[in-house]
Amino acid sequence: MKELYWRGGVPLLIALVTFLIPPPAGLTGQNWHLFGIFFAMIVGFITRPFPMGAVCIIGLCLISITKTLTPSEILVGFSSNAIWLIVMAFFFSRAFLKTGLGKRIAYTILAKIGNHSLTVGYAFALSDLVLCLTTPSSAARAGGILFPIILSVSHALDSRPGPTARKIGAYLIQLVYQTEGVTCALFLTAMAANPLMAEFAQQTAGVTITWTSWAVAAAVPGLIAFMVIPLVLYFVYPPSLKAVPYVKKEALGKLKELGPLTKNEYILLFTFVLALLLWSTAALTGINPTTTAIIAVTILLITQVLDWSDILHETGAWDTLIWMSSLVGLAGLLAKKGFIPWFSENVAQAMTGLDWTIVLGILILAYMYSQYFFASLTAHAAAMYSGFLAVAVGVGAPPLLAALSLAFTANICLGLTHYSAACGGLYFGAGYVPLKTWWSLGLLFSVIQLVVWIGIGSVWWKLLGFW
Secondary structure, rough: HHHHHHHHHHHHHHHHHHOOOOOOOOHHHHHHHHHHHHHHHHHHEEEEEEEEHHHHHHHHHHHOOOOOOOOHHHHHHHHHHHHHHHHHHHHHHHHHHHOOOHHHHHHHHHHHOEEEEEEEHHHHHHHHHOOOOOOOHHHHHHHHHHHHHHHHHHHHHOOOOOOOHHHHHHHHHHHHHHHHHHHHHHOOOOOOOOHHHHHHHHHHHOOOHHHHHHHHHHHHHHHHHHHHHHHOOOOOOOOOEEOOHHHHHOOOOHHHHOOOOOHHHHHHHHHHHHHHHHHHHHHHHOOOOOOOOHHHHHHHHHHHOOOHHHHHOOOHHHHHHHHHHHHHHHHHHHOOOOOOHHHHHHHHOOOOOOOHHHHHHHHHHHHHHHHHOOOOOHHHEEEEEHHHHHHHHHHHHHHHHHHHHHHHHHHHHHHHHOOOOOHHHHHHHHHOHHHHHHHHHHHHHHHHHHHHHHHHHHHHHHHHHOO
Protein backbone atom coordinates (compact mmCIF):
# COMPACT_ATOMS: atom_id res chain seq x y z
CA MET A 1 0.00 0.00 0.00
CA LYS A 2 2.86 2.41 0.80
CA GLU A 3 4.27 1.80 -2.66
CA LEU A 4 0.90 2.66 -4.19
CA TYR A 5 0.86 5.93 -2.23
CA TRP A 6 4.15 7.20 -3.60
CA ARG A 7 3.47 5.90 -7.11
CA GLY A 8 0.21 7.80 -7.17
CA GLY A 9 1.32 10.66 -4.95
CA VAL A 10 4.14 11.88 -7.21
CA PRO A 11 1.96 12.54 -10.29
CA LEU A 12 -0.80 13.99 -8.13
CA LEU A 13 1.68 16.39 -6.52
CA ILE A 14 2.88 17.51 -9.96
CA ALA A 15 -0.68 18.35 -11.00
CA LEU A 16 -1.33 20.15 -7.71
CA VAL A 17 1.76 22.35 -8.07
CA THR A 18 0.51 23.85 -11.34
CA PHE A 19 -2.70 24.88 -9.57
CA LEU A 20 -0.83 26.47 -6.66
CA ILE A 21 1.75 28.54 -8.56
CA PRO A 22 0.95 31.14 -11.23
CA PRO A 23 1.50 30.26 -14.90
CA PRO A 24 4.74 31.36 -16.61
CA ALA A 25 4.66 34.51 -18.71
CA GLY A 26 2.88 33.91 -21.99
CA LEU A 27 0.59 31.15 -20.71
CA THR A 28 -2.99 31.34 -19.50
CA GLY A 29 -4.10 29.57 -16.36
CA GLN A 30 -6.08 27.09 -18.47
CA ASN A 31 -2.99 26.14 -20.51
CA TRP A 32 -0.85 25.82 -17.40
CA HIS A 33 -3.36 23.63 -15.57
CA LEU A 34 -3.94 21.45 -18.64
CA PHE A 35 -0.20 20.93 -19.00
CA GLY A 36 0.12 20.10 -15.30
CA ILE A 37 -2.49 17.34 -15.42
CA PHE A 38 -1.24 16.05 -18.77
CA PHE A 39 2.35 15.87 -17.47
CA ALA A 40 1.12 14.21 -14.28
CA MET A 41 -0.54 11.54 -16.42
CA ILE A 42 2.76 10.90 -18.22
CA VAL A 43 4.56 10.58 -14.90
CA GLY A 44 1.80 8.20 -13.85
CA PHE A 45 2.65 6.04 -16.86
CA ILE A 46 6.18 5.78 -15.47
CA THR A 47 5.41 5.29 -11.76
CA ARG A 48 2.41 3.03 -12.62
CA PRO A 49 0.13 3.33 -9.58
CA PHE A 50 -2.53 1.91 -11.90
CA PRO A 51 -2.62 0.62 -15.50
CA MET A 52 -2.28 3.28 -18.21
CA GLY A 53 -5.99 3.32 -19.05
CA ALA A 54 -6.92 3.88 -15.41
CA VAL A 55 -4.36 6.70 -15.09
CA CYS A 56 -5.94 8.40 -18.11
CA ILE A 57 -9.47 8.09 -16.70
CA ILE A 58 -8.28 9.67 -13.43
CA GLY A 59 -6.57 12.46 -15.39
CA LEU A 60 -9.70 13.15 -17.44
CA CYS A 61 -11.69 13.24 -14.22
CA LEU A 62 -9.36 15.88 -12.73
CA ILE A 63 -9.56 17.97 -15.90
CA SER A 64 -13.34 17.80 -15.81
CA ILE A 65 -13.95 18.54 -12.12
CA THR A 66 -11.47 21.46 -12.17
CA LYS A 67 -13.31 22.79 -15.25
CA THR A 68 -10.02 23.02 -17.13
CA LEU A 69 -11.82 21.66 -20.18
CA THR A 70 -15.42 20.85 -21.07
CA PRO A 71 -16.52 17.19 -21.40
CA SER A 72 -16.83 17.54 -25.19
CA GLU A 73 -13.24 18.81 -25.36
CA ILE A 74 -11.99 16.03 -23.09
CA LEU A 75 -13.48 13.31 -25.33
CA VAL A 76 -12.42 14.76 -28.69
CA GLY A 77 -9.59 12.23 -29.07
CA PHE A 78 -12.01 9.31 -29.25
CA SER A 79 -12.96 10.34 -32.80
CA SER A 80 -9.42 9.98 -34.15
CA ASN A 81 -9.06 7.88 -37.32
CA ALA A 82 -5.56 6.76 -36.34
CA ILE A 83 -6.71 5.38 -33.01
CA TRP A 84 -9.48 3.32 -34.56
CA LEU A 85 -6.98 2.05 -37.13
CA ILE A 86 -4.83 0.58 -34.37
CA VAL A 87 -7.87 -0.79 -32.50
CA MET A 88 -8.99 -2.61 -35.66
CA ALA A 89 -5.43 -3.88 -36.15
CA PHE A 90 -5.59 -5.47 -32.68
CA PHE A 91 -8.75 -7.33 -33.72
CA PHE A 92 -7.05 -8.37 -36.96
CA SER A 93 -4.03 -9.71 -35.07
CA ARG A 94 -6.28 -11.77 -32.80
CA ALA A 95 -7.37 -13.72 -35.89
CA PHE A 96 -3.75 -14.73 -36.54
CA LEU A 97 -3.53 -16.19 -33.04
CA LYS A 98 -6.98 -17.82 -33.12
CA THR A 99 -6.61 -19.53 -36.51
CA GLY A 100 -2.96 -20.50 -36.03
CA LEU A 101 -1.96 -18.76 -39.26
CA GLY A 102 0.75 -16.84 -37.42
CA LYS A 103 2.45 -20.06 -36.33
CA ARG A 104 1.99 -21.57 -39.79
CA ILE A 105 3.80 -18.59 -41.34
CA ALA A 106 6.71 -18.98 -38.90
CA TYR A 107 7.01 -22.74 -39.44
CA THR A 108 6.75 -22.34 -43.23
CA ILE A 109 9.64 -19.89 -43.29
CA LEU A 110 11.69 -22.12 -40.95
CA ALA A 111 11.00 -25.12 -43.19
CA LYS A 112 12.34 -23.20 -46.19
CA ILE A 113 15.55 -21.73 -44.78
CA GLY A 114 16.03 -23.21 -41.30
CA ASN A 115 19.10 -25.37 -41.92
CA HIS A 116 21.77 -23.10 -40.38
CA SER A 117 21.75 -21.08 -37.18
CA LEU A 118 22.12 -17.83 -39.14
CA THR A 119 19.23 -18.61 -41.48
CA VAL A 120 17.13 -19.85 -38.56
CA GLY A 121 17.62 -16.40 -37.03
CA TYR A 122 16.60 -14.73 -40.27
CA ALA A 123 13.57 -17.04 -40.45
CA PHE A 124 12.32 -15.83 -37.07
CA ALA A 125 12.99 -12.20 -37.97
CA LEU A 126 11.22 -12.63 -41.32
CA SER A 127 8.22 -14.20 -39.58
CA ASP A 128 8.04 -11.16 -37.31
CA LEU A 129 8.29 -8.90 -40.35
CA VAL A 130 5.29 -10.55 -42.02
CA LEU A 131 3.23 -10.49 -38.83
CA CYS A 132 4.01 -6.84 -38.02
CA LEU A 133 2.02 -5.69 -41.06
CA THR A 134 -1.22 -6.14 -39.17
CA THR A 135 -0.17 -6.87 -35.57
CA PRO A 136 0.49 -3.68 -33.57
CA SER A 137 1.82 -5.52 -30.54
CA SER A 138 5.34 -6.81 -30.01
CA ALA A 139 3.92 -8.85 -27.13
CA ALA A 140 1.55 -10.66 -29.51
CA ARG A 141 4.13 -11.18 -32.26
CA ALA A 142 7.39 -11.81 -30.43
CA GLY A 143 5.76 -13.08 -27.26
CA GLY A 144 2.57 -14.90 -28.20
CA ILE A 145 3.66 -16.43 -31.51
CA LEU A 146 7.45 -16.57 -31.84
CA PHE A 147 8.64 -17.05 -28.25
CA PRO A 148 7.17 -20.54 -27.75
CA ILE A 149 8.66 -21.65 -31.09
CA ILE A 150 12.09 -20.25 -30.14
CA LEU A 151 12.00 -22.17 -26.86
CA SER A 152 10.89 -25.33 -28.64
CA VAL A 153 13.74 -25.09 -31.17
CA SER A 154 16.31 -24.26 -28.46
CA HIS A 155 15.27 -27.12 -26.17
CA ALA A 156 15.22 -29.58 -29.05
CA LEU A 157 18.84 -28.63 -29.80
CA ASP A 158 19.74 -29.05 -26.10
CA SER A 159 20.22 -25.32 -25.59
CA ARG A 160 18.88 -24.23 -22.22
CA PRO A 161 19.67 -21.46 -19.71
CA GLY A 162 23.09 -21.99 -18.20
CA PRO A 163 26.12 -23.74 -19.74
CA THR A 164 24.30 -24.64 -22.99
CA ALA A 165 22.60 -21.27 -23.52
CA ARG A 166 25.11 -20.17 -26.14
CA LYS A 167 24.49 -23.20 -28.35
CA ILE A 168 21.68 -21.33 -30.11
CA GLY A 169 19.04 -20.20 -27.60
CA ALA A 170 20.80 -17.02 -26.47
CA TYR A 171 21.47 -16.03 -30.08
CA LEU A 172 17.83 -16.49 -31.13
CA ILE A 173 16.52 -14.64 -28.07
CA GLN A 174 18.75 -11.63 -28.76
CA LEU A 175 18.20 -11.71 -32.52
CA VAL A 176 14.41 -11.50 -32.31
CA TYR A 177 14.54 -8.84 -29.59
CA GLN A 178 17.08 -6.65 -31.39
CA THR A 179 15.19 -6.86 -34.70
CA GLU A 180 11.88 -6.17 -32.96
CA GLY A 181 12.62 -2.44 -32.96
CA VAL A 182 13.11 -2.60 -36.73
CA THR A 183 9.83 -4.40 -37.36
CA CYS A 184 8.04 -1.94 -35.07
CA ALA A 185 9.44 0.96 -37.10
CA LEU A 186 8.65 -0.43 -40.54
CA PHE A 187 4.90 0.19 -40.64
CA LEU A 188 2.36 2.56 -39.14
CA THR A 189 0.39 -0.47 -37.90
CA ALA A 190 3.38 -2.32 -36.40
CA MET A 191 3.45 -0.61 -32.98
CA ALA A 192 0.64 0.90 -30.95
CA ALA A 193 2.39 4.26 -30.46
CA ASN A 194 3.03 4.81 -34.19
CA PRO A 195 -0.46 6.16 -34.98
CA LEU A 196 -0.21 8.19 -31.77
CA MET A 197 2.94 9.88 -33.10
CA ALA A 198 1.30 10.38 -36.51
CA GLU A 199 -1.51 12.23 -34.75
CA PHE A 200 0.98 14.29 -32.75
CA ALA A 201 2.83 15.15 -35.97
CA GLN A 202 -0.41 16.48 -37.48
CA GLN A 203 -1.31 18.45 -34.37
CA THR A 204 2.16 19.81 -33.64
CA ALA A 205 3.70 20.39 -37.07
CA GLY A 206 0.81 20.10 -39.53
CA VAL A 207 2.43 16.99 -41.05
CA THR A 208 0.23 14.26 -42.51
CA ILE A 209 1.76 10.79 -42.28
CA THR A 210 -0.12 8.02 -44.09
CA TRP A 211 0.38 4.26 -43.96
CA THR A 212 2.06 4.39 -47.36
CA SER A 213 4.31 7.41 -46.69
CA TRP A 214 5.49 5.82 -43.44
CA ALA A 215 6.24 2.50 -45.19
CA VAL A 216 8.11 4.17 -48.07
CA ALA A 217 10.21 6.29 -45.71
CA ALA A 218 11.07 3.25 -43.58
CA ALA A 219 11.70 0.85 -46.48
CA VAL A 220 15.39 1.43 -47.22
CA PRO A 221 16.84 1.98 -43.70
CA GLY A 222 14.49 -0.64 -42.28
CA LEU A 223 15.42 -3.40 -44.71
CA ILE A 224 19.12 -2.59 -44.37
CA ALA A 225 18.86 -2.80 -40.57
CA PHE A 226 16.83 -5.97 -40.92
CA MET A 227 19.64 -7.60 -42.93
CA VAL A 228 22.57 -6.19 -40.92
CA ILE A 229 21.51 -6.87 -37.32
CA PRO A 230 21.31 -10.71 -37.47
CA LEU A 231 24.63 -10.83 -39.34
CA VAL A 232 26.44 -8.56 -36.87
CA LEU A 233 24.97 -10.47 -33.92
CA TYR A 234 26.17 -13.73 -35.50
CA PHE A 235 29.77 -12.47 -35.30
CA VAL A 236 29.72 -10.59 -31.97
CA TYR A 237 27.52 -13.09 -30.08
CA PRO A 238 27.79 -16.30 -32.12
CA PRO A 239 25.95 -19.54 -31.40
CA SER A 240 28.22 -22.54 -31.03
CA LEU A 241 25.92 -24.61 -33.24
CA LYS A 242 26.19 -23.73 -36.91
CA ALA A 243 24.49 -26.38 -39.03
CA VAL A 244 21.09 -27.25 -37.55
CA PRO A 245 19.22 -29.42 -40.06
CA TYR A 246 16.96 -30.60 -37.25
CA VAL A 247 15.17 -27.23 -37.24
CA LYS A 248 14.02 -27.61 -40.81
CA LYS A 249 12.88 -31.16 -40.08
CA GLU A 250 11.06 -30.03 -36.93
CA ALA A 251 9.30 -27.22 -38.79
CA LEU A 252 8.13 -29.65 -41.49
CA GLY A 253 6.82 -31.92 -38.75
CA LYS A 254 4.90 -29.07 -37.13
CA LEU A 255 3.41 -28.10 -40.49
CA LYS A 256 2.32 -31.70 -40.97
CA GLU A 257 0.64 -31.58 -37.55
CA LEU A 258 -1.18 -28.40 -38.53
CA GLY A 259 -2.46 -30.10 -41.68
CA PRO A 260 -3.68 -28.24 -44.76
CA LEU A 261 -4.87 -24.66 -44.57
CA THR A 262 -8.29 -24.47 -42.97
CA LYS A 263 -11.19 -22.50 -44.39
CA ASN A 264 -10.68 -19.79 -41.76
CA GLU A 265 -6.98 -19.52 -42.58
CA TYR A 266 -7.79 -19.08 -46.28
CA ILE A 267 -10.27 -16.34 -45.44
CA LEU A 268 -7.76 -14.63 -43.15
CA LEU A 269 -5.02 -14.89 -45.77
CA PHE A 270 -7.30 -13.34 -48.41
CA THR A 271 -8.30 -10.56 -46.01
CA PHE A 272 -4.66 -9.96 -45.08
CA VAL A 273 -3.63 -9.53 -48.74
CA LEU A 274 -6.66 -7.33 -49.44
CA ALA A 275 -5.83 -5.05 -46.52
CA LEU A 276 -2.21 -4.68 -47.66
CA LEU A 277 -3.33 -3.83 -51.19
CA LEU A 278 -5.81 -1.21 -49.99
CA TRP A 279 -3.35 0.32 -47.52
CA SER A 280 -0.60 0.57 -50.12
CA THR A 281 -2.89 2.04 -52.79
CA ALA A 282 -4.82 4.45 -50.56
CA ALA A 283 -3.53 7.44 -52.53
CA LEU A 284 -5.04 5.97 -55.72
CA THR A 285 -8.27 4.50 -54.36
CA GLY A 286 -9.04 7.25 -51.86
CA ILE A 287 -9.96 4.60 -49.26
CA ASN A 288 -8.93 5.76 -45.80
CA PRO A 289 -6.58 3.29 -44.01
CA THR A 290 -8.98 3.13 -41.07
CA THR A 291 -11.81 2.24 -43.44
CA THR A 292 -9.62 -0.55 -44.83
CA ALA A 293 -9.05 -1.92 -41.33
CA ILE A 294 -12.79 -1.79 -40.61
CA ILE A 295 -13.49 -3.61 -43.89
CA ALA A 296 -10.99 -6.33 -42.94
CA VAL A 297 -12.48 -6.87 -39.48
CA THR A 298 -16.00 -6.84 -40.96
CA ILE A 299 -15.04 -9.64 -43.38
CA LEU A 300 -13.64 -11.67 -40.49
CA LEU A 301 -16.83 -11.15 -38.46
CA ILE A 302 -19.22 -11.97 -41.30
CA THR A 303 -17.29 -15.14 -42.15
CA GLN A 304 -17.08 -16.00 -38.43
CA VAL A 305 -13.29 -16.20 -38.44
CA LEU A 306 -13.80 -13.89 -35.47
CA ASP A 307 -16.93 -13.80 -33.35
CA TRP A 308 -18.13 -11.00 -31.10
CA SER A 309 -16.68 -12.63 -27.99
CA ASP A 310 -13.24 -12.41 -29.64
CA ILE A 311 -13.76 -8.67 -30.06
CA LEU A 312 -14.97 -8.24 -26.49
CA HIS A 313 -12.06 -10.19 -25.06
CA GLU A 314 -9.39 -8.30 -27.01
CA THR A 315 -8.52 -6.25 -23.93
CA GLY A 316 -5.41 -4.75 -25.53
CA ALA A 317 -7.58 -2.99 -28.11
CA TRP A 318 -9.97 -1.48 -25.58
CA ASP A 319 -7.13 -0.48 -23.26
CA THR A 320 -5.36 1.20 -26.18
CA LEU A 321 -8.57 3.00 -27.16
CA ILE A 322 -8.84 4.56 -23.69
CA TRP A 323 -5.27 5.72 -23.12
CA MET A 324 -4.45 6.65 -26.70
CA SER A 325 -7.67 8.61 -27.23
CA SER A 326 -7.06 10.48 -23.99
CA LEU A 327 -3.49 11.38 -24.95
CA VAL A 328 -4.32 12.36 -28.54
CA GLY A 329 -7.17 14.59 -27.43
CA LEU A 330 -5.23 16.35 -24.68
CA ALA A 331 -2.06 16.74 -26.78
CA GLY A 332 -4.11 18.26 -29.57
CA LEU A 333 -5.67 20.73 -27.18
CA LEU A 334 -2.25 21.65 -25.75
CA ALA A 335 -1.23 22.59 -29.29
CA LYS A 336 -4.53 24.26 -30.18
CA LYS A 337 -4.72 26.35 -27.03
CA GLY A 338 -1.11 27.53 -27.29
CA PHE A 339 1.06 25.55 -24.89
CA ILE A 340 3.09 23.63 -27.51
CA PRO A 341 3.79 26.77 -29.63
CA TRP A 342 4.83 28.61 -26.44
CA PHE A 343 7.11 25.76 -25.39
CA SER A 344 8.78 25.35 -28.80
CA GLU A 345 9.27 29.10 -29.20
CA ASN A 346 11.02 29.42 -25.85
CA VAL A 347 13.28 26.40 -26.39
CA ALA A 348 14.06 27.50 -29.95
CA GLN A 349 15.09 30.92 -28.66
CA ALA A 350 17.44 29.24 -26.20
CA MET A 351 19.08 27.46 -29.15
CA THR A 352 19.45 30.54 -31.30
CA GLY A 353 22.55 30.31 -33.49
CA LEU A 354 22.57 26.52 -33.77
CA ASP A 355 21.87 24.98 -37.18
CA TRP A 356 18.71 22.86 -37.33
CA THR A 357 20.73 19.79 -38.28
CA ILE A 358 22.69 20.04 -35.01
CA VAL A 359 19.55 20.57 -32.96
CA LEU A 360 17.74 17.67 -34.62
CA GLY A 361 20.77 15.45 -34.05
CA ILE A 362 20.86 16.37 -30.36
CA LEU A 363 17.13 15.69 -30.05
CA ILE A 364 17.44 12.28 -31.72
CA LEU A 365 20.29 11.24 -29.42
CA ALA A 366 18.44 12.52 -26.37
CA TYR A 367 15.30 10.69 -27.42
CA MET A 368 17.20 7.45 -28.12
CA TYR A 369 19.01 7.19 -24.82
CA SER A 370 16.30 8.60 -22.59
CA GLN A 371 14.64 5.20 -23.19
CA TYR A 372 16.73 3.98 -20.26
CA PHE A 373 14.31 5.89 -18.02
CA PHE A 374 11.14 4.42 -19.52
CA ALA A 375 9.59 0.98 -19.22
CA SER A 376 7.34 1.49 -22.24
CA LEU A 377 7.85 2.75 -25.79
CA THR A 378 4.37 4.20 -25.65
CA ALA A 379 4.97 6.15 -22.44
CA HIS A 380 8.23 7.39 -23.95
CA ALA A 381 6.45 8.62 -27.09
CA ALA A 382 3.66 10.21 -25.08
CA ALA A 383 6.12 12.03 -22.85
CA MET A 384 8.62 13.36 -25.37
CA TYR A 385 7.57 13.13 -29.01
CA SER A 386 5.41 16.26 -29.32
CA GLY A 387 7.79 18.48 -27.39
CA PHE A 388 10.87 17.32 -29.28
CA LEU A 389 9.11 17.68 -32.63
CA ALA A 390 7.93 21.18 -31.74
CA VAL A 391 11.49 22.21 -30.87
CA ALA A 392 12.91 20.71 -34.08
CA VAL A 393 10.37 22.49 -36.27
CA GLY A 394 10.83 25.67 -34.24
CA VAL A 395 14.54 25.87 -35.15
CA GLY A 396 13.85 25.32 -38.85
CA ALA A 397 14.02 21.53 -39.33
CA PRO A 398 11.85 20.30 -42.24
CA PRO A 399 8.64 19.15 -40.52
CA LEU A 400 8.26 15.79 -42.30
CA LEU A 401 11.93 14.89 -41.81
CA ALA A 402 11.78 15.77 -38.10
CA ALA A 403 8.46 13.96 -37.58
CA LEU A 404 9.59 10.70 -39.18
CA SER A 405 13.15 10.62 -37.87
CA LEU A 406 11.91 11.08 -34.30
CA ALA A 407 9.14 8.51 -34.85
CA PHE A 408 11.61 5.92 -36.13
CA THR A 409 13.92 6.66 -33.20
CA ALA A 410 10.97 6.02 -30.89
CA ASN A 411 10.91 2.44 -32.18
CA ILE A 412 14.56 1.51 -32.64
CA CYS A 413 15.40 2.39 -29.03
CA LEU A 414 13.50 -0.78 -28.05
CA GLY A 415 16.62 -2.95 -27.96
CA LEU A 416 18.48 -0.87 -25.36
CA THR A 417 17.08 -2.56 -22.27
CA HIS A 418 15.20 -5.69 -21.28
CA TYR A 419 12.25 -3.60 -20.05
CA SER A 420 11.70 -1.38 -23.08
CA ALA A 421 8.89 -3.50 -24.55
CA ALA A 422 6.20 -5.83 -23.25
CA CYS A 423 7.97 -8.88 -24.65
CA GLY A 424 11.27 -7.87 -23.03
CA GLY A 425 10.44 -9.34 -19.64
CA LEU A 426 9.45 -12.61 -21.29
CA TYR A 427 12.65 -12.89 -23.34
CA PHE A 428 14.97 -11.80 -20.54
CA GLY A 429 13.09 -13.94 -18.06
CA ALA A 430 13.86 -17.02 -20.15
CA GLY A 431 17.33 -16.85 -18.59
CA TYR A 432 19.46 -17.28 -21.70
CA VAL A 433 21.20 -13.88 -21.74
CA PRO A 434 22.86 -12.27 -18.66
CA LEU A 435 21.82 -8.69 -17.86
CA LYS A 436 25.29 -7.22 -18.50
CA THR A 437 25.46 -8.91 -21.91
CA TRP A 438 21.92 -7.79 -22.73
CA TRP A 439 22.67 -4.14 -22.02
CA SER A 440 26.06 -4.28 -23.79
CA LEU A 441 24.47 -5.70 -26.92
CA GLY A 442 21.64 -3.19 -26.63
CA LEU A 443 24.11 -0.30 -26.58
CA LEU A 444 26.04 -1.69 -29.56
CA PHE A 445 22.94 -2.16 -31.67
CA SER A 446 21.57 1.25 -30.70
CA VAL A 447 24.62 2.76 -32.42
CA ILE A 448 24.16 0.52 -35.47
CA GLN A 449 20.47 1.40 -35.63
CA LEU A 450 21.22 5.13 -35.53
CA VAL A 451 23.86 4.83 -38.24
CA VAL A 452 21.47 2.94 -40.49
CA TRP A 453 18.23 4.79 -39.79
CA ILE A 454 19.50 8.34 -39.38
CA GLY A 455 22.72 8.11 -41.39
CA ILE A 456 21.69 6.05 -44.42
CA GLY A 457 18.04 6.96 -43.89
CA SER A 458 18.70 10.68 -44.26
CA VAL A 459 20.17 10.06 -47.72
CA TRP A 460 17.05 8.10 -48.70
CA TRP A 461 14.80 10.83 -47.29
CA LYS A 462 16.78 13.42 -49.26
CA LEU A 463 15.97 11.47 -52.44
CA LEU A 464 12.31 11.40 -51.39
CA GLY A 465 12.38 15.20 -51.01
CA PHE A 466 11.83 15.35 -47.26
CA TRP A 467 14.62 17.92 -46.89
